[in-house]
Amino acid sequence: MNNELDINVDHEETARRSIGARRNPASQEAILDAAEALLRENGIAGFSIEAVARRARAGKPTIYRWWPHRTALMLDVYKRFKNAKSFPDTGTLRGDLVSFLENHLLGFWQGSLCGTVYRAVVAEAQTDKDAAELLQAYQAERKLHSARIVERAKARGEVPEETDAELMIDLVVSFAWHHLLLGQLDEAMNRVPQVVNMILKGVPGYRG
Amino acid sequence: MNNELDINVDHEETARRSIGARRNPASQEAILDAAEALLRENGIAGFSIEAVARRARAGKPTIYRWWPHRTALMLDVYKRFKNAKSFPDTGTLRGDLVSFLENHLLGFWQGSLCGTVYRAVVAEAQTDKDAAELLQAYQAERKLHSARIVERAKARGEVPEETDAELMIDLVVSFAWHHLLLGQLDEAMNRVPQVVNMILKGVPGYRG
Structure with missing residues (x-):
């Protein structure tokens, strides 16, 4: 499981633009990695787009563009x-x-x-x-x-x-x-x- | 479907004691009737022990004594x-x-x-x-x-x-x-x- 992200920025706006604009499959993978890590650590209960965004240091709108709701993201992890x-x-x-x-x-x-x-x-x-x-x-x-x-x-x-x-x-x-x-x-x-x-x-x- | 209850009191405490103490099967039925009516009218989303208690004019503790959570109550309606x-x-x-x-x-x-x-x-x-x-x-x-x-x-x-x-x-x-x-x-x-x-x-x- 790869938890290393290819975006090492703390500023959410920059992160969002950089992932969103490139539509880099590696970044999609990074978000899925973050989602998987969160599910492993905390289970279903606290799982949310917000938590994944924080973990992946990505903007929420970027995640929402690819996954309209948390079920879609869970299904892609699966x-x-x-x-x-x-x-x-x-x-x-x-x-x-x-x-x-x-x-x-x-x-x-x-x-x-x-x-x-x-x-x-x-x-x-x-x-x-x-x-x-x-x-x-x-x-x-x-x-x-x-x-x-x-x-x-x-x-x-x-x-x-x-x-x-x-x-x-x-x-x-x-x-x-x-x-x-x-x-x-x-x-x-x-x-x-x-x-x-x-x-x-x-x-x-x-x-x- | 019987929505008429055999308890015609508005004061919750009185209602709770009167149903609870008697353990009257008719009152259990009355609560199930109220639960069914709520499910018919509003579906699953707003369904709660609180709402059923209000509808049945029964005390929440009485309902909780028979049904520990809303799923138990739904299953009994079913x-x-x-x-x-x-x-x-x-x-x-x-x-x-x-x-x-x-x-x-x-x-x-x-x-x-x-x-x-x-x-x-x-x-x-x-x-x-x-x-x-x-x-x-x-x-x-x-x-x-x-x-x-x-x-x-x-x-x-x-x-x-x-x-x-x-x-x-x-x-x-x-x-x-x-x-x-x-x-x-x-x-x-x-x-x-x-x-x-x-x-x-x-x-x-x-x-x-």
């Missing part, structure tokens, strides 16, 4: 972690779905800042319309991305072309969300193979 | 609606699960106060430990109750005795929660038959 993770091909759809649940969802949230931050983002989306739209857009994008897992299985011939990839991914993500939001990540981790089995094969012995 | 609903036996597990999703979860939340209130309860559970415990306990109790749907199917011989009723209900509830919290109840309603099919029968043509 996304940086997420972007670092790819979907390794385990060779089977079952293996890929287990890995998706264990590494990208439950395990990614477990015992880390990411789970706390994402819970806060979901919470704010329940009462704030802008946060809700951000979260919807992020979810849609992520699900499209994750559906590659099923497309890979189609290419392998494991599932037919007409398989509803979106619904499969939706059920997996829904299960993970539910237990994140209930604070039951450990319990959910223990059920991963059963969840994947039920989605792939249904209820054994079902006669209907 | 439960009153929920308790009025039973699980009619449609004759098949598929039919029962479709009805569960359509009537008890998605449809119950859709276009009504219940969805808004439940979203607020889930949101508060993300940052408040007491709210989180309440929600966990409520969910555990509801899932146990809903598992009757699967027990009924076992009795019909539709699924084997060893079927994991808890996991089936969990996947159904998870799907519903996810779309409630994303504000996508309409979209979710359109996918109910596919969701139930995937849980019961898995992915058609899966070879793994």
Whole structure:
């Protein structure tokens, strides 16, 4: 984690103009670094654009230009972690779905800042319309991305072309969300193979 | 909805003693009526124990004795609606699960106060430990109750005795929660038959 900023000025106006005018990606990173550091140190409660501005020695208007509210900034901190993770091909759809649940969802949230931050983002989306739209857009994008897992299985011939990839991914993500939001990540981790089995094969012995 | 109270006193102290001492279920109902009326009129934002006390002409300590915080009170308003609903036996597990999703979860939340209130309860559970415990306990109790749907199917011989009723209900509830919290109840309603099919029968043509 890089807490060193490339702006070493104390005067807010100068800092704001210098970051704002350049639109330097390094400065965006610096603000995200400051946001992440604050979240790590103090958690969600005291997190605000004001606090991030102070920490990053940037002007509030600069931050607001890129992130209209604190949820947007939290979601971008979260996304940086997420972007670092790819979907390794385990060779089977079952293996890929287990890995998706264990590494990208439950395990990614477990015992880390990411789970706390994402819970806060979901919470704010329940009462704030802008946060809700951000979260919807992020979810849609992520699900499209994750559906590659099923497309890979189609290419392998494991599932037919007409398989509803979106619904499969939706059920997996829904299960993970539910237990994140209930604070039951450990319990959910223990059920991963059963969840994947039920989605792939249904209820054994079902006669209907 | 009954907004008439059985205490017609304006002086708060008298009201508090009269409700508190009697522990009259009618008075608990009166407070829940007042809470529901406030939620209907003003939504979540201004909802507080103070506002409910004023509306019900009850003392705050009386309300706090039964409901330690506003989330507990919101959850009880929500439960009153929920308790009025039973699980009619449609004759098949598929039919029962479709009805569960359509009537008890998605449809119950859709276009009504219940969805808004439940979203607020889930949101508060993300940052408040007491709210989180309440929600966990409520969910555990509801899932146990809903598992009757699967027990009924076992009795019909539709699924084997060893079927994991808890996991089936969990996947159904998870799907519903996810779309409630994303504000996508309409979209979710359109996918109910596919969701139930995937849980019961898995992915058609899966070879793994």
